[in-house]
Amino acid sequence: MxxxxxxxxxxxxxxxxxxxxxxxxxxxxxxxxxxxxxxxxxxxxxxxxxxxxxxxxxxxLGYLHRMHEKMGESKTYRGFIPNMGRVDYGCPLPWNWAFVGAVEKLAGIEVPERAEYIRVITTEMNRITSHLLWWGAYILDLGAFTPIMYAFDEREWLLDLLQTPTGSRLTYSSFRVGGVGHDIDDKFIEGLKAFIPYFRSRLPMYKDLVTDNIILRKRVEDIGPMPLDMCRRYGATGPVIRGSGLAYDIRRAEPYGIYDRFDFEIPTQDTCCCMGRYKVRLAEFEQSLRILEQAVDQIPDGPIIMDKAPKPSWKPPKGEVYFAVEGARGKTSVYLVSDGTKSPYRVKLRAPGFSNLSLFAEAAQGTLLADAVAILGSLDLIIPEIDR
Amino acid sequence: MMDKLFAGVRIRCLEKADYDKTGQKWSVFLAPNTLLKAVARLNDDGWFLEDVCAVDSVEGFLVLYHFDHWQKSGRLSLKVLVPHDDPRVPSISGMYQGALWHERETHDFHGIVFEGHPNLIPLLLPAEADFHPLVKDAKSRLPLKDLMVLGEVVSCEESIQALFPEEAEEAAAEQGGEEAEAEAES
Known part of the structure; x- marks a missing residue:
């Protein structure tokens, strides 16, 4: 040959x-x-x-594998935060939170009130931008071009606002151990207060234009069933599991930060299909808006980072710690082992997309190839997060 | 609660972890040959797998399985210590298919062999990779006692307690009776 x-x-x-x-x-x-x-x-x-x-x-997998876990072993605790902005470019702030939260738990650090509010506000904004990105791209996958233009219009507003507290538009790494890196100002609050009713007024249009559209419905309704038992065997979390009827959200199940202070619902759909997951994410827009409204009203004045916040040479106590937060895609968590030196001994990143995608092979078996694309999109995948 | 769940399974060490400090509620040391039995109990009780990973230490690779529950919130960590020269544990992917990828990843990073895994090929590393990036060299390995602490010990075999010397005396004094019970049960 x-x-x-x-x-x-x-x-x-x-x-x-x-x-x-x-x-x-x-x-x-x-x-x-x-x-x-x-x-x-x-x-x-x-x-x-x-x-x-x-x-x-x-x-x-593996085409975007960067071995963040190995990098973690050679960087300082502070130096590793930018990596957290790059694990999942769609929704990096929950990753920021998972890492600093793990370190804070390990060292018993208290975060100032104002910083907690800034974390909630920026994270919920990030959740909306992430869901908007998913929404536009998903419809694009299914053959409709226009909705992503609407989605990115709204997303742009939030990205502009987020530049103040995060300093960037995509790979946010603005959380610090003991607080956040930048404060928010009145202009930011005003902008956010204007965004909330505007975005709320757009949601009915999303429904009329896309959700109720017969072409979309034929593509996603009853497609890709993921019953709860399947979700459990694969460890699926986030909108995937809520689209299968279970109200499991880390913000409620294992409250962190100040999420226990806010009044919000956990939307679920019990159809287990792509439409269920779709509707859950759309309903989460409204819940994030509700959290934002409350947080903006309640935010106190004060410092945004603890006194004597950890410097690069800072050493936490030794020990192991596991910290989970609710990212846009589900349970985002960091397992950390510290030997009491400047760098972690072991960092394990638990990516929600990894578990959610592992379910795909079973869910797609026996379906049409075109439906597999609908199933894949309904999982809301961000590949760098899965490959890490 | 855990004693009941694992009744009849030989546990090397059962400890109640300090949730506020470690984010875990229970930590269970197991021998590789009792892992499947313990995981089957968790499966029947409705737990789900969060992740599988390993930590390299002087005593060997500590393979960790983190489980959580939808209703009764509380993280549980199964810990299996395997030697560096023959790191083998049974695959739990028969019960938890989510472990298929986690185990492949752990095989990539640490070279742990998951026996019974249907497709233990590289997941994140290139197919031709002949190294395991998270295996530490002998110089930078640390003993387990420098990496984690035992929480409130419910029962513990001597071999595990010996790994955590500070805790050993206290725990033995407090839990002597229970330990004997656990031995008798197994």
Whole structure:
């Protein structure tokens, strides 16, 4: 056999060959990604197809793997915070919170009131921007171009506002151990107060234009059932599990920060399908707005970071700690082992998307290829978070 | 509560962790051969798997399984200590399919072999990678007593207590009776 320079494209690489082993006679093996628009970044899925139906599939990860956990072992506690802005670019503030929260728990650090409020305000804004990004992109996956323009219009407003307390537009790393890095000003509060009613007035339009649209409904209703038992076996969390009827939210189940002070609901849908997950995220817009309203009203004056906040040379006590927060995609947590030196001994990042995506292979089995795209999008994947 | 859940499973050490400091409510040391039995109990009781990871220490790799529950909130951590030269634990992916990827990741990072895993190929590292990035060199490894503390010990075998020398005396004085019971049960 002639040796082609690009032999891998002919025979398939290691993962394809490994996947092919169990293939049925006459089926088609198809590589979707890593450069496929509906895989949101660089996720690759190997599919075995019978006509348009998926016999089985296997996601291949690692194209965006950066080994944050190894970096954690050589950086100082403060120096690792920028990494947290880059794990999940769609919703980095919960990652910030998971890490500083773990360190604060380990060292028994109290965060000033005002900093707690700034954390809640910026995180909830970030949750809205993340859901907007998902909403626009999901509809785009399903073939409608216009909604992402509306979504990004709203998102832009929030990104402009978020520049004040975070200093950036995408990879936020503004939390500090013991507080936050930047204060918010009156202009920010005014802008946010104007945004809340405006965004609320837009939500009915989202519903009329997209949610009730018959084409969307045919694509997502009763597609990709994920019953609770399946969610439990895979450790799915966030809107995925709430779309399957369980009101499980870390902000309630394991309250952190000052979330116990706010009045908000945990939206659920019990249809277990893509539409359920879709509706949960849309309902979460309103709940985030409610939290924002209350937080903006209640925010006290005061310092935004503790006295003598940890410097780069700071050393926490030794010990292990696990800290979880509710990110836009679900349970975002950090497990930290400290040996009492300047750098962590071990950092483990628990990404919600990782567990949510691991469920995909089972959920997509037996569905149409086009429906698999709808299922994939309904999981709200951010690949850098999954690969870490 | 935990004694009941794990009744009949041989536990090397059961401790009630300090939730305010560690974010965990229970910590359970197990031998590799009793892991599946313990995980089956958790599965029947409705717990879900948060993640699987490992910590490299002088005594060996400590493989950690973090579980949580939807209704009764409280993190539980299963800890299995395996030697550096033959790090093997049974795969729990038969019960918790979510572990399929977590175990592949732990295999990538630490080289732990999960026996019975249907597809233990690289997940995040390149297929040709012949190293395990989170394995520490002998010089930077630390003993477990420098990395974690035992909480309120309910029952503990001597082999585990010996790893945490400061705690050993107190715990033995307080829990001597219960330990004997646990031994008898197993």
């Amino acid at each position: 002639t040796r082609y320079p690009n032999m891998e494209q002919v025979t398939g690489d290691f993962y394809t060959q490994n996947f092919e082993k169990g293939a049925r006679e006459g089926s088609l093996i198809l590589n979707m990604g890593p450069q496929h628009p509906s895989t949101h970044g660089v996720l690759r899925i190997i599919l075995e197809l019978d006509g348009e139906y998926i016999l089985r599939c296997d996601p291949v």
